[in-house]
Amino acid sequence: MAETVQASRTRPRPPTLSRVLAPFTWKFAVLAEVLALLLIWHVIQGMIGVWDRRFVPAPGDVIRALSDLYQTGDLMGHLTYSASNAAVGFVLAVVVGVPVGLLLGSSRWAYDIGGPPFWAMYSMPRIAFQPLLVLWMGFGSGPKIFIVFLMAVFPIAINTMDGIRGVDRSLVKAARVYGAGPVDVFFKVQLWAALPLILTGIRMGVARSMIGVVIGEFIGGSQGLGFLIYRKSGEFELDAAVGVTFLLVAIALVGMALVNLAKRVFASWYVEGAPQS
Amino acid sequence: MPMPTDHRPGTTPDAEPAAPLEPAPVVPLISVRDLSVEYRVSRTNSWLMAVADVNLDVHEGEFLTVLGSSGCGKTTVMNTIAGLVQPTEGEVLIDGRRVTGPGPDRAVVFQDYALLPWRTVVDNIRFGLEMQPGRRRADWRAQVADAIRLVGLDGFEDSYPRELSGGMQQRVGLARALVAEPRILLMDEPLGAVDALTREVMRAELERVITATGKTVVFITHSIDEAIVLGDRVAVFGAHPGRVLEILPVDLPRPRSEQGVMAQPGFVELRDHLWGVLQGDARSASRGVAGS
Incomplete structure (x- = not known):
């Protein structure tokens, strides 16, 4: 007679401390990594003194310079100027980039006609364009917003295009079987399936926007965080220049985190192909 | 004078009154008639003949299994019946009307499930109803619930496909098809991608569920046992x-997916025969390739 074996437990173990903390371990590790990097920087610079302090400021100098800028009231004005230009250019890039990507990705005709100029514009060095933009649009916000738009629109459009093209054809087939016409296939299948990649493009667009802001304010600028980096570098206040650069990075990180949040809300079903821990 | 076309009983006195009625x-x-399908292979810019001169009739309430090796064109025939592929030659008739595209009288269960990953089980099944005009939205919930119970998905209503x-x-794919209430159920190797153990269980359930609904089924498989069961x-x-080599009836009592049925002499005989037909085709095909 064969033995029958029964499970002795049918429920998972009660939560232990290590199980409760498990989701946060990785975040602790990242925090520790950042602090360790700052510490190494501080030790090499401050105690061993490898580099000349005028050329490579210590972490303490950078923080002090930033707080000085904040206290003189300079910082917030520049920050709002840059942030608002970046935001306007970025929103324009989303509003234009997503439909352009959808069109190029879903229509053979549109791609045959619109593809060549699109890729030509993409491969154009957009930094070289900035002096021309200043000549055409003046020293105001116009050329700054436009260069942000130019920087951000391409990753958004290209990812949207690839997203639409990569839609699983068997999903489209299934939808057609159950009576979906071209419009339903687009709105109920293709757009949803492309959403994760569209949001990836938008996240890349956020980072590109910050680059665009700096380019725009480097050339023909008199305000903003990019201009501040340019001026402080010229005045040999490298601690302030490095600090403002980090500030731009922080703004980009917050923006990308917001897009990730949107991804988690609107595409919670999507599991990225990243290795599982 | 034209002959009267009157078939009322008693009008022809020489007919034998006690004779059993001939089935009309x-x-x-x-009805698949002289179907050929050719595909363009864009890489070599040549045409490939996927299906040649297929003739096939399926009657109301019948369960037809289509048996063949992978890549033999059986899926193409099914796609043509579904209206997803247009015939190069010949035609497919449903109830005497020519198929030009998908329709609510047919539903498909796909080998790769083809579930929408952003929809929960309930919403995926609902898709079978959503696109059909003339369905009352108020009835959807109850219809989906019935389908869930029928295929045994209770408790998984709010799960996403990747969690299953x-x-x-x-089962979700089957429920989505059943909820659309088609006359014809087209199943393209529905158990081809599930593990062997689950396959046995699902096969038995399919026999139970589908024979209970009395639907007309075209079921594609490359498993001889599955085709017979x-x-x-x-x-x-x-x-x-792809072409039809042989069509043969299975005269074994149902249900067949019980223990011991596969060992019955009738079953074994059929399996041997089908195996022989498939092997014969494979051998002549390889000889054809070697000779050319």
């Missing part, structure tokens, strides 16, 4: 190009 010539529900095993995903008739397909 039944129009098959699905292959077997459970295919499920089919009222088995159509054996040959490859290159």
Whole structure:
């Protein structure tokens, strides 16, 4: 007679401390990594003194310079100027980039006609364009917003295009079987399936926007965080220049985190192909 | 003078009154006539003949299994019946009307499930109803709930497809098809991607569920056992190009997916025969390749 074996437990173990903390371990590790990097920087610079302090400021100098800028009231004005230009250019890039990507990705005709100029514009060095933009649009916000738009629109459009093209054809087939016409296939299948990649493009667009802001304010600028980096570098206040650069990075990180949040809300079903821990 | 076309009893005195009525010539529900399908292979810019001169009739309420090796064109035939592929030659008739595209009278269960990953089980099943005009929205919830109970998905209503095993995903695919209330159920190797154990269980459930609904089924498989267990008739397909080699009835009592049935002499005999037909085709195909 064969033995029958029964499970002795049918429920998972009660939560232990290590199980409760498990989701946060990785975040602790990242925090520790950042602090360790700052510490190494501080030790090499401050105690061993490898580099000349005028050329490579210590972490303490950078923080002090930033707080000085904040206290003189300079910082917030520049920050709002840059942030608002970046935001306007970025929103324009989303509003234009997503439909352009959808069109190029879903229509053979549109791609045959619109593809060549699109890729030509993409491969154009957009930094070289900035002096021309200043000549055409003046020293105001116009050329700054436009260069942000130019920087951000391409990753958004290209990812949207690839997203639409990569839609699983068997999903489209299934939808057609159950009576979906071209419009339903687009709105109920293709757009949803492309959403994760569209949001990836938008996240890349956020980072590109910050680059665009700096380019725009480097050339023909008199305000903003990019201009501040340019001026402080010229005045040999490298601690302030490095600090403002980090500030731009922080703004980009917050923006990308917001897009990730949107991804988690609107595409919670999507599991990225990243290795599982 | 034209002959009267009156068939009222008693008008022809020489007819034998006690004779059993001859069954009227039944129009098959699905009729595939001289079907050929060719595909363009864009890489080599040549045309490939996927299916050649297929003739196939399926009657109302019949369970037809289509047996053949992978890539023999049986899926192409099914896609043509579904209206997803247009015939190069010949035609497919449903109830005597020519198929030009998908329609609410047909539903498909796919080998790769083809579930929308952003929809929960309930919403995926609902898709079978959403696109059909003339369905009352108020009835959707109850209809979906019925389908969930029928295929045994209770408790998984709010799960996403990726959270389910292959077997459970295919239950969703089946429920989505059943809720649309088609006359014809087209199943393209629905158990091809699930593990062997689940396959046995699902096969038994399919026999139970589908024979209970009385639907007309075209079921594609490359498993000889599956073809015999499920089919009222088995159509054996040959490859290159896809064509019907033989159609034979399965006269075994149902339910067949019980223990011991596969060991019965009738079953073994059929399996041997089908195996022989498939092997013969494979051998002549390889000889054809070697000779050319």
